[in-house]
Amino acid sequence: MKGKTIVITSGKGGVGKTTTTANIGAGLALRGHRVVVLDTDIGLRNLDVVMGLENRIVYDLVDVIEERCKLSQSMIRDKHLPELYLIPAAQTRDKNCINSEQLTDLCRKLEQEFDYIIIDCPAGIEQGFRNAIGPAQEAIIVTTPEVSALRDADRVIGLLEASELHRPRLIINRIRPGMVKRGDMLDKDDIVDLLAVDILGMVPADDRLITATNQGIPVIHDKKAPSGQAFSRITARIDGDDVPLMDLEPKGGLMDRVRYLMGINRSEYTHA
Amino acid sequence: MLNKLRRPRSREGVGSSPDGSRSIARERLHNALNRDRYDLMAPEVVEALRRDLLNVISRHLDVEDQFHELEIQRMDGAFYLVASVRVSSLPRWAAVS
Ligand SMILES: Nc1ncnc2c1ncn2[C@@H]1O[C@H](COP(=O)(O)OP(=O)(O)O)[C@@H](O)[C@H]1O
Ligand SMILES: [Mg+2]
Numbered sequence: 001m002k003g004k005t006i007v008i009t010s011g012k013g014g015v016g017k018t019t020t021t022a023n024i025g026a027g028l029a030l031r032g033h034r035v036v037v038l039d040t041d042i043g044l045r046n047l048d049v050v051m052g053l054e055n056r057i058v059y060d061l062v063d064v065i066e067e068r069c070k071l072s073q074s075m076i077r078d079k080h081l082p083e084l085y086l087i088p089a090a091q092t093r094d095k096n097c098i099n100s101e102q103l104t105d106l107c108r109k110l111e112q113e114f115d116y117i118i119i120d121c122p123a124g125i126e127q128g129f130r131n132a133i134g135p136a137q138e139a140i141i142v143t144t145p146e147v148s149a150l151r152d153a154d155r156v157i158g159l160l161e162a163s164e165l166h167r168p169r170l171i172i173n174r175i176r177p178g179m180v181k182r183g184d185m186l187d188k189d190d191i192v193d194l195l196a197v198d199i200l201g202m203v204p205a206d207d208r209l210i211t212a213t214n215q216g217i218p219v220i221h222d223k224k225a226p227s228g229q230a231f232s233r234i235t236a237r238i239d240g241d242d243v244p245l246m247d248l249e250p251k252g253g254l255m256d257r258v259r260y261l262m263g264i265n266r267s268e269y270t271h272a
Numbered sequence: 273m274l275n276k277l278r279r280p281r282s283r284e285g286v287g288s289s290p291d292g293s294r295s296i297a298r299e300r301l302h303n304a305l306n307r308d309r310y311d312l313m314a315p316e317v318v319e320a321l322r323r324d325l326l327n328v329i330s331r332h333l334d335v336e337d338q339f340h341e342l343e344i345q346r347m348d349g350a351f352y353l354v355a356s357v358r359v360s361s362l363p364r365w366a367a368v369s
Contacts, residue, residue: 146297151308154309155312183292186298186301190297190301195305
């Protein structure tokens with residue numbers, strides 16, 4: 001058995017890399033795969049809290065790389081999915097304390113036992129980024145539909161191509177379909193046009209995602225959440241299913257519109 | 273006076289061009305990407321372009337194997353490929369009928 005390592009990256013911070021890593025990891029495990037999610041944001045670890053596993057950390061990524069523990073000891077089993085494991089980042093070290101070869105060795109070992117290794121990349125394009133993309137066979141870029149995030153995404157695509165990670169795919173996160181409809185937000189076609197990149201999926205801005213994250217549960221477990229549904233479809237595409245891209249539509253119901261006009265945009269979305 | 277102050281809030285004001293702020297964002301992203309890509313262009317890209325251009329041109333014209341000038345220039349926010357190459361000798365053109 002030979003697994004696949006995928007890096008989740010972005011350039012700009014705060015666009016949804018960690019959220020995406022947690023949800024894709026859970027999504028692949030829900031589909032019956034054995035999955036490890038790896039937090040490489042050393043010094044700013046987050047994936048553990050997003051997955052609700054922060055109280056179970058004993059060893060971390062740097063411990064395993066520096067051989068202070070066994071690989072199996074550094075892996076924390078998910079609360080909901082027995083085939084999903086987290087290797088947390090170290091909090092007390094910095095991004096230069098490991099290198100790309102060490103991380104690549106680790107991933108090659110994990111690939112012997114797992115179907116997917118999903119790497120949460122730190123923001124920026126420095127050492128931490130270089131480390132995280134080193135082991136990957138595929139790259140997914142997360143962006144929001146804003147000029148600054150897209151510009152950084154374009155820069156990262158160039159760097160990935162230069163590192164032989166060809167045809168990275170883009171997730172557009174935090175889309176507000178109502179704003180797109182009003183002509184106040186860049187849409188998928190603008191982005192494809194200007195960045196010339198394949199779109200892996202679109203995720204709406206979703207209050208339910210925040211509620212789920214508050215509880216340490218990836219939103220993909222919330223069947224009613226539009227963002228969770230979007231992540232399910234994205235996961236299916238990663239796993240090789242041919243799921244068509246749907247445009248996000250503001251919900252049609254009168255109450256939704258009233259809520260939306262009042263600024264209570266609980267459900268400004270449906271499919272992705 | 274009052275009108276003038278109010279105008280920016282109206283439909284034609286800042287942030288609401290005919291189809292909203294999207295077209296402004298699109299234009300700005302387009303320019304930023306071009307600018308970045310221009311700044312980051314690798315020398316190998318120019319080298320590959322030089323080779324390919326010379327190949328194509330020499331199918332039609334007898335030219336020197338060096339460009340006199342070959343670069344992407346930026347003028348008034350737009351980008352131009354500027355190339356000039358010395359023609360060694362002109363061929364006898366097929367007669368214009
Ligand atoms: N689709 C979304 N809808 C609402 N909030 C979101 C969405 N995606 C991300 N967020 C929130 O945005 C913040 C940044 O996300 P995070 O995944 O930590 O980004 P990054 O890892 O790229 O820095 C978090 O508070 C997260 O809950
Ligand atoms: Mg993060």
